[in-house]
Amino acid sequence: MKNFKYVGKTYPIHDIKEKVTGKVKYVGDMKLNNMLYSKLILSNIANGRVKSINYDKAEALEGVVKVFTPKDSPDTLYNSHKWFVGLEVMKDEKIFTDEPKFVGDRIGAIVAENKEVLEEAASLIEIEYEEYTPIIDPKKALKEDGYHISTKKIEVGNVETVDEEGHVVVETSVHSPKVHHAAMENHSCVTNIDEFGNLTVYTPCQVVYQVRLLVAEILDLPLNKVRVIKTVMGGSFGGKGQPILEPVCAYLSYKLKRPVQLTLDRKESIIATRTRHAIEGNVKTIVSNDGKLISRDMDLLIDAGGYFTNGDAVAMAMAKKSFRLYKVENQRFKADIVYTNTPVGGACRGYGSPQIHVLSEINMDMIAKKLNMDPIELRLKNVVKPNEDDPTGGTNLGNVKITECLEEGAQIFNWNERKNVPKSEGRYVKGIGVACATHGNGYYGAYQDFIDMYIRINEDGTIYLNAGLHDQGCGTITSMQQIIAEVLDVDLDKIFIPEADTLTSPFDSAGTQASRVTFVCGGAAMKAAEKVKKRFLEYAAKVFECDLDEIHLEDGVIKCNDKELSYGEMVIKIQTKYEVDVSETISYKSPANPAVYCVNFAEVEVDKLTGLVRVTDFLAVHDIGQAINRGMVEGQVQGAIQMGIGMALTEEITADSKGRLKGDTFAKYHVINVPDMPEVKVHLIEEPQEMGPFGAKSVGEISACAAAPAVVNAINHALGTNICSLPVIPEKIIDALNS
DSSP states (O other): OOOOSSTTSOOOOTTHHHHHTTOOOOGGGOOOTTOEEEEEEEOSSSSEEEEEEEOHHHHHSTTEEEEEOGGGSOSOOBOTTOOSTTOOOOOOBOSSOSSOOSTTOEEEEEEESSSHHHHHHHHTOEEEEEEOOOOOOHHHHHHSTTTEEEEEEEEESOGGGOOOTTSEEEEEEEEEOOOOOOOSSOOEEEEEEOTTOOEEEEEOOSOHHHHHHHHHHHHTOOGGGEEEEEOOOSOOTTTTSSOSSHHHHHHHHHHHTSOEEEEOOHHHHHHHSOBOOEEEEEEEEEEOTTSOEEEEEEEEEEEEETSOTTHHHHHHHHHHHHTSSBOOSEEEEEEEEEEOSSOOBOOOTTTTHHHHHHHHHHHHHHHHHHHTOOHHHHHHHHBOOTTOBOTTSOOBOOSOOHHHHHHHHHHHHTHHHHHTSOOOOSSEEEEEEEEEEEEOSSSTTTSOOEEEEEEEEOTTSOEEEEEOOOOOSSSHHHHHHHHHHHHHTOOGGGEEOOOOBTTTSOOBSSOSOTTOIIIIIHHHHHHHHHHHHHHHHHHHHHHHTSOGGGEEEETTEEEETTEEEEHHHHHHHHHHHHOOOSEEEEEEEOOOOOOEEEEEEEEEEEETTTOOEEEEEEEEEEEOSSOSSHHHHHHHHHHHHHHHHHHHHTOOOOBOTTSOBSOOSTTTSOOOOGGGOOOEEEEEEOOOOTTSGGGOOOOTTGGGSSHHHHHHHHHHHHHTOOOOBSSOOHHHHHHHHHO
């Protein structure tokens, strides 16, 4: 491994001091002159029609400006998943609807001069519904008229021609639930309109150009009449990947000609935004007696909820991942996407990968059990190898390190010793589990994936990078600073990078999505820094009157033999003598989409009397390419494991027969807290991936993809059960033991 000066080291997130001392202003803290406040009117039925809304008492309250209802809504149908012009999507959403599709659907909004009157006004609104029977179960939805949306299929080889005779057949059916993103910052937005009709949207979003596109389309405005400014974000995990509040808030400002703030509380964020898609999945695998996968047939039912959004895209993302982990000559993936009268599915960390790996990895352990084979040995026999092509015709897999993840992880975790420890006959029993996963690095090979950047060395030697970047709180800006610092040899605190603003930022095609930021945006930042460095050195050679190969950069000083100047001094000399600026622009297109891999090892302790599970040890091994910021990588992985353990053991958004959610607050929706967490060890396999910045690959989403099945496999190992339904709550364990 190359020894870098800045890359690979741990630096604090660029604004961490301001955050922990309370100085950072989130969008919910914003106060614009003459600003109004808004609260959504959400449906309390899951399926039906609004017959009438009586809001006279609400509008009569002092401070209430207006109550908006479905009759005020623009007729424009849209899909909040659409992030670029030309993306073909099914449009079924409206600003406000009179035909609610789930409890929490938007029927209207109250706008007032102050926040205090909003709750009272909401209590005075009377809504009469014509109520229909809601469809909650996706299996029932599949048979119901108007609920089946689409079917997606991919196949390599031919599963129908594979003879089961003489082979082992293992079939597994799993349930993976809807879950809430649980970002610390609830959804919030502020919009403003000036005297010329120009809208400004302040939002902690993931793609400012997507917000601009949708707002302009819905309100029938030119793109240059809408400005979107990305604000400091308190987490997203995909939940803010689709514009949910922004079109609504912009519409309110547009109609009232005043700034408006729209903020959700936690209950509203759970029921009225987005969830991870729930799946019912079945896989039938045919394997040789020595453990070679011969055929695999996957059949999924994906619950989109009340609106379609990105149902097809998530299905195809699941499909692609299922072909990029194990080498199976005959494999078929089929997914049916259905509506249900439940909260809407959307982007969530991993974008389908956690669900498909739950199905795949629990099935792999069941195969190992039937063959009486070590689960790691089985995986090693079947994982893909470096530089293989995606069998579905996709991009090359790159320098795959899944084998190293398995082998080194097994050694660090003491797998061979632990698996042979005799099972306790008492109340408490321990087990170990393993699971693999794969993910990607952007959209290359599927959608457009490019970014423009502008970089400048200033007259005082500081560096300015202007790019459409979106930091979700995980350190994107810091990573970009490290990449630029490595090229230009300047301290991070001298590099200024503002976040995305559609008025001032160069264009970015996709924002923070698809694990593209480090690989694509980081690659662009590296190329931009190299390009401005080249320009800087060429003019410096003229100033110094020396050859290019005699010049080098060191700690903000440019040197040539016995001559040296600070960066700022040299910039001024170049400007004065040659009347040119030391700046460059680039347009960078993603060159590839290599796969990333991880292996998670879990140890659990199960109380057979109560069914309670405690995760007692955890190891995450990652094929990272090159860590840009080691501390941030480890933090990302540890946080993702917390989400994965929650998905495995406690987290689930469920509805009763009327569509009312059972876990709509944190008192009822149980996330994994610090006391519930084991020590999470992180081991990185670092071999630079060609075309990544300094060899880096993604980690933000892959880290959330293997934890849940690793925990479930550990539970099954402890108990000798075949539990496949998540979350594995105590009742399921007691039922499995009794059966």
